[in-house]
Amino acid sequence: MRWGVEQRLExxxxxxxxxxxxxxxxxxxxxxxxxxxxxxxxTLYQERAPGxxxxxxxxxxxxxxxxxxxxxxxxxPYVYLGQLRAVAEGSAAPHESWIxxxxxxxxxxTPRRDIDIEVLRRILDAVRSKGSVEVLYxxxxxQRPDPIWRRITPHAFGYDGFRWHARAYCHMEHKxxxxxxxxxxxxxSKGKPGANAESDWLWNNYFDVIIGPxxxxxxxxxxxxxxxxxMDDGTAVLPVRYAMLFxxxxxxxxxxxxxxxxxxxQHIVAINKAEVLIALEKSNMSQEVSRNIPAPAGGE
Amino acid sequence: MRWGVEQRLExxxxxxxxxxxxxxxxxxxxxxxxxxxxxxxxTLYQERAPGxxxxxxxxxxxxxxxxxxxxxxxxxPYVYLGQLRAVAEGSAAPHESWIxxxxxxxxxxTPRRDIDIEVLRRILDAVRSKGSVEVLYxxxxxQRPDPIWRRITPHAFGYDGFRWHARAYCHMEHKxxxxxxxxxxxxxSKGKPGANAESDWLWNNYFDVIIGPxxxxxxxxxxxxxxxxxMDDGTAVLPVRYAMLFxxxxxxxxxxxxxxxxxxxQHIVAINKAEVLIALEKSNMSQEVSRNIPAPAGGE
DNA sequence: GGAGCGCGTTTATTTTATATACGCGTTCCT
DNA sequence: AGGAACGCGTATATAAAATAAACGCGCTCC
Numbered sequence: 001m002r003w004g005v006e007q008r009l010e011x012x013x014x015x016x017x018x019x020x021x022x023x024x025x026x027x028x029x030x031x032x033x034x035x036x037x038x039x040x041x042x043t044l045y046q047e048r049a050p051g052x053x054x055x056x057x058x059x060x061x062x063x064x065x066x067x068x069x070x071x072x073x074x075x076x077p078y079v080y081l082g083q084l085r086a087v088a089e090g091s092a093a094p095h096e097s098w099i100x101x102x103x104x105x106x107x108x109x110t111p112r113r114d115i116d117i118e119v120l121r122r123i124l125d126a127v128r129s130k131g132s133v134e135v136l137y138x139x140x141x142x143q144r145p146d147p148i149w150r151r152i153t154p155h156a157f158g159y160d161g162f163r164w165h166a167r168a169y170c171h172m173e174h175k176x177x178x179x180x181x182x183x184x185x186x187x188x189s190k191g192k193p194g195a196n197a198e199s200d201w202l203w204n205n206y207f208d209v210i211i212g213p214x215x216x217x218x219x220x221x222x223x224x225x226x227x228x229x230x231m232d233d234g235t236a237v238l239p240v241r242y243a244m245l246f247x248x249x250x251x252x253x254x255x256x257x258x259x260x261x262x263x264x265x266q267h268i269v270a271i272n273k274a275e276v277l278i279a280l281e282k283s284n285m286s287q288e289v290s291r292n293i294p295a296p297a298g299g300e
Numbered sequence: 301m302r303w304g305v306e307q308r309l310e311x312x313x314x315x316x317x318x319x320x321x322x323x324x325x326x327x328x329x330x331x332x333x334x335x336x337x338x339x340x341x342x343t344l345y346q347e348r349a350p351g352x353x354x355x356x357x358x359x360x361x362x363x364x365x366x367x368x369x370x371x372x373x374x375x376x377p378y379v380y381l382g383q384l385r386a387v388a389e390g391s392a393a394p395h396e397s398w399i400x401x402x403x404x405x406x407x408x409x410t411p412r413r414d415i416d417i418e419v420l421r422r423i424l425d426a427v428r429s430k431g432s433v434e435v436l437y438x439x440x441x442x443q444r445p446d447p448i449w450r451r452i453t454p455h456a457f458g459y460d461g462f463r464w465h466a467r468a469y470c471h472m473e474h475k476x477x478x479x480x481x482x483x484x485x486x487x488x489s490k491g492k493p494g495a496n497a498e499s500d501w502l503w504n505n506y507f508d509v510i511i512g513p514x515x516x517x518x519x520x521x522x523x524x525x526x527x528x529x530x531m532d533d534g535t536a537v538l539p540v541r542y543a544m545l546f547x548x549x550x551x552x553x554x555x556x557x558x559x560x561x562x563x564x565x566q567h568i569v570a571i572n573k574a575e576v577l578i579a580l581e582k583s584n585m586s587q588e589v590s591r592n593i594p595a596p597a598g599g600e
Numbered sequence: 601g602g603a604g605c606g607c608g609t610t611t612a613t614t615t616t617a618t619a620t621a622c623g624c625g626t627t628c629c630t
Numbered sequence: 631a632g633g634a635a636c637g638c639g640t641a642t643a644t645a646a647a648a649t650a651a652a653c654g655c656g657c658t659c660c
Contacts, residue, residue: 002304002332002615002616002647002648003304003331003332003333004302004303004304004616004617005616017421018421018424019424019428020424020425020428023637024637024638024639025637031303032302032303033303033617033618034617034618034619035618035637035638036617036618036619036620036639036640036641037616037617037618039638039639039640040616040617040639042638043639055638057625057626057627057637058626058627060626060627060636060637060638061637075417076391076417077414077415077416077417077420077481078389078391078415079391079392080420081415081420081457081459081464082386082391082392084457084459085459086382088459089378091376091378091379091382092379092382101428103424103427103428103456103457104427104455104456104457104467104497105456105457105458105459106456106457106458106459106541106543106544107458107459107460107461108458108459108460108461108540108544108547108548108551109548110529110538110548110551110552111529111530111536111538112528112529112530113527113528113529113530114377115377115378115381116377117375117376117377120377120380120381121317121318124318124319124320124403125320127403127404128319128320128401128403138524138527139524140521140524140525140564142518142520142521145518145519145520145521146520155404156403156404156405156406157381157384157403157404157405157406158405158406158407158408159381159384159385159388159405159406159407159408160407160408161407161408161461161462162461162551164381167404180528181377182528183524183528197404218442218445219445220442220445220446221440221442221445224438224439224440224483225440227413227438228412228413228480228482228483229410229411229412229413230411230412230413236411238410238411240408241406243406244406244408247408248408248409248410250565251408251410251462252410255565256561261556264440265550265555302616302617302646302647304647304648305647323606324606324607324608325606333648333649334648334649334650335606335607335608335649335650336608336609336610336648336649336650337647337648337649339607339608339609340608340647340648342607342608343608355607357606357656357657357658358657358658360605360606360607360657360658361606
């Protein structure tokens with residue numbers, strides 16, 4: 001089966017499954033295919049997936065039957081919702097999505113500085129070729145109020161649920177750090193690497209954050225929260241890169257004292273809080289750490 | 301130009317732009333076309349976008365030329381990074397992505413309860429047909445420790461940066477509320493709507509959150525933060541649905557007292573804090589609100 | 601210096617898709 | 631009630647796209 005036909009059959013099934021119906025005109029519009037071809041595709045789909053469709057003369061559409069057997073796609077709620085989010089956030093055009101009738105959706109969103117597309121391209125290039133680049137970086141460090149050129153060797157990307165950064169070896173400070181992509185204002189001059197990915201200890205090693213329901217919740221509430229976070233016996237283990245620990249804790253509300261927060265807002269606490277704090281210091285994300293920690297790194 | 305050819309040309313340009321190179325074998329592998337056809341596609345691309353490629357005999361690949369003129373795609377950093385995230389989060393299969401050599405990437409992620417795919421399908425159906433459904437909902441309300449059946453009329457979806465909920469009119473409490481999709485355990489019996497989307501005041505109306513840099517930052521740091529959040533004159537206006545206000549504030553760390561937090565962790569504060577608090581009460585998300593507020597709603 | 605590999609191109613053949621046209625049945629409007 | 635409108639299916643001939651199989655070329659790497 002040719003790729004184009006396969007795509008159209010998947011499209012038909014996608015629309016049937018998530019939207020409940022499909023039309024010959026849908027195919028014509030989306031794929032630019034001729035009317036007879038669209039008819040053939042629909043016939044072919046009905047041959048390959050018999051019993052999945054019923055034609056409704058009122059709406060003049062094929063309707064998904066009650067007992068629907070998937071044959072071409074393997075749908076997932078989070079994939080569908082991810083498309084919704086992408087459209088809602090503006091990072092995907094509505095006509096590119098296979099979802100035709102987008103339901104109203106809103107995502108908690110914040111304005112953010114743009115990422116320079118050339119910067120990202122050349123960071124990616126440096127990561128692939130395992131080289132270094134010079135970046136004009138706008139740090140938050142009070143010693144460096146203005147953007148300065150510094151050489152870095154990037155090897156990975158991190159997303160804190162809000163912003164993207166490049167994980168890179170900094171040739172100036174001789175350690176691995178996070179560089180927020182929107183704060184890289186310019187980029188130039190490829191060069192030799194300063195350190196390879198394998199030596200980024202904080203990136204390559206994981207710490208287990210153990211979470212549990214907030215102690216002030218009622219027993220039944222704790223059960224709900226436990227299910228929400230896929231906990232087993234009231235706890236869940238989250239393996240987190242040391243380099244990502246700060247962001248994960250922030251996201252989960254575990255940076256300050258979650259047990260003192262209102263349990264209706266803060267549902268979980270860290271069970272191994274003491275170890276978490278030590279790990280956080282180790283990761284140097286707390287930024288209140290002495291300088292003699294091995295393999296330090298920090299966000300700016 | 302046929303849809304399939306168009307797709308392949310876009311694919312070629314995508315790979316050239318983001319990955320720096322493309323191969324005949326790449327086309328054969330991804331689209332399942334024959335070797336001669338892949339050759340023809342590459343030739344066609346070079347005709348339509350002359351000067352974009354150079355053949356490198358070492359790697360036996362077409363390399364993106366230095367001065368690259370986009371002809372078929374309109375790339376965006378956040379679209380590319382969105383794909384990275386989707387793969388990193390597991391909500392997209394690596395082979396479905398057009399990115400071949402996925403750089404190392406990590407996203408601050410949390411285990412989460414699954415969404416029942418049938419639940420989502422039928423909620424979507426209810427939204428489209430503007431009807432109601434009965435859902436078996438696991439609330440956190442201490443009066444209802446066990447899941448109960450309740451009729452709702454959903455009309456939209458919300459994403460708080462972490463979880464998805466359905467915005468719906470609750471026939472039991474006679475008001476609009478948020479229903480977390482993972483907590484809907486079962487679904488049944490379509491019915492007539494209880495209220496339409498237009499009467500969900502908290503969803504349809506917006507409040508302007510005004511944010512600014514944390515006052516304890518240095519002047520230069522404030523400038524950086526201002527740029528990070530696309531602020532103008534040191535402030536940015538965020539129009540937020542009342543129904544989403546709680547989530548946005550939580551995400552931005554503005555729920556408690558951001559000005560008392562360490563500015564290195566909490567970069568921004570709300571300028572119109574008093575109004576924000578009133579709006580938050582209005583939205584009934586604080587859950588510490590008297591019962592006589594018009595058109596109340598709340599998260600459970 | 602030769603094996604290996606990826607590229608390009610040729611041929612004949614098959615598959616896919618198109619344009620154009622027609623009849624059918626249902627719905628909806630007058 | 632009658633007819634226009636619309637979407638469906640299908641027929642035909644034609645055009646385009648893609649395939650299989652085969653060959654030579656040039657470069658790299660061993």
